[in-house]
Amino acid sequence: MTTDFHTEQSRREQDLTDRVVASFDSCTNPRLRLLMQSLVHHLHAFIREVRLSEREWQAAVEFLTAAGHITDDRRQEFILLSDVLGASMQTVTVNNEAYGDATEATVFGPFFVEDAPEIAIGGDISGGAAGEPCWVEGAVTDTFGNPVAGARIEVWEADEDGFYDVQYDDGRTAARAHLFTDTEGRYAFWGLRPTPYPIPHDGPVGRMLEATGRSPMRASHLHFMVSADDHRTLVTHIFDRTDALIGSDTVFGVRDSLVKDFESMPAGTPSPDGRDLDGAPWWRVRFDIRLAPATTAIDTRH
Numbered sequence: 103m104t105t106d107f108h109t110e111q112s113r114r115e116q117d118l119t120d121r122v123v124a125s126f127d128s129c130t131n132p133r134l135r136l137l138m139q140s141l142v143h144h145l146h147a148f149i150r151e152v153r154l155s156e157r158e159w160q161a162a163v164e165f166l167t168a169a170g171h172i173t174d175d176r177r178q179e180f181i182l183l184s185d186v187l188g189a190s191m192q193t194v195t196v197n198n199e200a201y202g203d204a205t206e207a208t209v210f211g212p213f214f215v216e217d218a219p220e221i222a223i224g225g226d227i228s229g230g231a232a233g234e235p236c237w238v239e240g241a242v243t244d245t246f247g248n249p250v251a252g253a254r255i256e257v258w259e260a261d262e263d264g265f266y267d268v269q270y271d272d273g274r275t276a277a278r279a280h281l282f283t284d285t286e287g288r289y290a291f292w293g294l295r296p297t298p299y300p301i302p303h304d305g306p307v308g309r310m311l312e313a314t315g316r317s318p319m320r321a322s323h324l325h326f327m328v329s330a331d332d333h334r335t336l337v338t339h340i341f342d343r344t345d346a347l348i349g350s351d352t353v354f355g356v357r358d359s360l361v362k363d364f365e366s367m368p369a370g371t372p373s374p375d376g377r378d379l380d381g382a383p384w385w386r387v388r389f390d391i392r393l394a395p396a397t398t399a400i401d402t403r404h
Contacts, residue, residue, distance in 0.1 A: 259277050
């Protein structure tokens with residue numbers, strides 16, 4: 103009797119899944135059909151595996167509704183949700199296949215801004231943002247070591263208080279810029295030593311992290327986006343090896359290959375470009391970037 107009951111229950115559950123999957127059979131876009139049918143398979147499998155209660159499902163709907171209510175032009179709660187579940191990082195991983203020793207990609211984050219000011223090599227991206235000065239240098243090459251001249255490098259970071267310029271209400275542009283590599287693929291600029299900061303955690307995603315005993319903190323990092331003709335655009339960060347949060351970055355963005363040594367330079371140490379630092383201490387870090395060829399990008403369009 104018990105066996106028959108469980109057999110019938112399983113048949114009913116599977117029959118529902120099959121009917122929902124079949125409802126997308128007539129979709130003429132093969133990629134969309136695949137996405138929807140696979141989503142149904144996995145969503146129904148999750149519900150069946152955990153024996154989701156109706157109360158739990160209602161709580162999930164309320165959570166998503168709250169995420170929608172707090173989302174606006176400046177705050178994207180669904181990106182935060184994707185980030186803390188590792189979905190953003192997994193999508194990055196899938197779409198940036200390993201290629202030789204090409205520099206690894208990581209999450210884009212919500213704070214990139216188009217049309218950041220251009221600086222010359224050796225220029226300063228800080229724009230008055232608070233923080234300890236840091237000299238960042240390196241070279242951009244292909245995976246054979248050939249220099250990539252004229253590569254566009256976008257860089258952006260938080261200030262020492264853990265805020266990006268767009269999180270202030272005064273319209274400032276600070277701690278972001280773009281520059282181009284020279285004929286040997288070299289680049290250099292003054293930025294700020296990165297500091298850790300929390301993702302916005304005053305909404306439903308923050309409450310989820312608190313309920314599950316997770317921290318909202320991101321490890322210290324400096325953002326890069328590097329693009330050049332015939333090469334795959336790279337979105338990545340570098341991380342400070344001394345940061346205690348390296349192993350617990352809340353969006354899972356840390357790659358071992360992107361953890362770098364930020365070297366402390368004592369007060370009075372001459373700067374690489376002769377800049378007058380008023381006798382203050384400063385930092386330096388080197389980040390050499392290798393770009394994969396453009397043909398290694400995954401194209402899922404149909």
